[in-house]
Amino acid sequence: MDKPVPSAGADRVLYLLATLAQEGRPLTVAALAEHTGMATSTVYRQVALLKRWGFVSERDGEYAPGPVSLQLAVGFDNAEQLVREARPEMERLSRESGESVGLVVAVKNQVVCLDIVESTQPLRCSFERGRGVTLLRGASAKSLLAFMPSAACTAVLDELLANEPESRERLLDELEAVRRAGFAISDSEVDAGIWGVGVPVYRRRDRAAGSLTLMAPSVRAISREKNLIDRTVIAAGRISARLQSF
Numbered sequence: 497m498d499k500p501v502p503s504a505g506a507d508r509v510l511y512l513l514a515t516l517a518q519e520g521r522p523l524t525v526a527a528l529a530e531h532t533g534m535a536t537s538t539v540y541r542q543v544a545l546l547k548r549w550g551f552v553s554e555r556d557g558e559y560a561p562g563p564v565s566l567q568l569a570v571g572f573d574n575a576e577q578l579v580r581e582a583r584p585e586m587e588r589l590s591r592e593s594g595e596s597v598g599l600v601v602a603v604k605n606q607v608v609c610l611d612i613v614e615s616t617q618p619l620r621c622s623f624e625r626g627r628g629v630t631l632l633r634g635a636s637a638k639s640l641l642a643f644m645p646s647a648a649c650t651a652v653l654d655e656l657l658a659n660e661p662e663s664r665e666r667l668l669d670e671l672e673a674v675r676r677a678g679f680a681i682s683d684s685e686v687d688a689g690i691w692g693v694g695v696p697v698y699r700r701r702d703r704a705a706g707s708l709t710l711m712a713p714s715v716r717a718i719s720r721e722k723n724l725i726d727r728t729v730i731a732a733g734r735i736s737a738r739l740q741s742f
Contacts, residue, residue: 508534512542513551513561522558575601578705579611581738582697586613586708589731593724595712597731600694601705602640605631605652610706619713629686632656632667636709638680639694642671643704679729681721683714691717693725695732699739708732 515531516523525543529536543559546552553562582599590597590613599611606628631637631652641649649671657664674680679695686692691714696704710728717724 508538509542509545512539513546516552516559517561522555522560524558528559575610577742578697578699578739582706582708582735583611583613585731585734585738586611589613589708589710589727590615593710593712593727595710595716595724597728598636598709598711599697600636600640600707600709602631602644602652603628605656607631607634607636607640607707615712617716619716630656633682634686635680635682635692635694636707637686637694638670638674638682639696639707639709640704641667642674642680643696645703679725681725683717689714691721693721693728695728697732697739698736701740705739708735 512528512532512534515528519531523531525536525539528534528543529539532539534542543552543554547554547559547562550562552559578601579599586597586599594615594617596615597613598609600607600609602608607630608628609625612625629637631641641652653664653667657667679693681691681693683691690711692709692711694707694709696707699705708728708731710724712720712724
């Protein structure tokens, strides 16, 4: 049974791109029309749009994934490797501390959770995979902002705090303190009653790939802050060493 041809324009573009990716070889417009069931004229319009945005490239009348598609693939591979190399240390840190441990990255202006090892204790905090929160508050956000390239950090602040110069200056002062310490801590900045520490992990010595974040109920973190910080710093260092060994 033939697959139904998507009717919406955006669906057609994505369907065409998915077909090209799944085939694994360059295809002509005629071949794409045959594979997708779209009219040749429709395929011509869609590949022209994809080519203009860099999602496909054309050579001798054949189309293949372009530079933007390859960048997306590299980004996926990098995230997958980051999770794979971090997971053993995350599990160890969670087991030794008794708290939840997350691995987060900056995506545009948000902190996004790639992976999480949850505490087994009844009272615990949960940070779901894929959940995004603002890149302005909390230990995770500040550890990412402080250790990203300065131009990228400036771009985030320009967009999110363009009309709040005083807030921007306060945050810049906080980020400088985070850089000196090598980690960020917060209490109830994102979720009430949740304490956290965020430590950057590095794929390269000069650029953070993400942040290892330990989260605990504030009532349980009291008097344990130094121990939790030290454990997280050690775990992040081990993850960075694993990433830099490739």
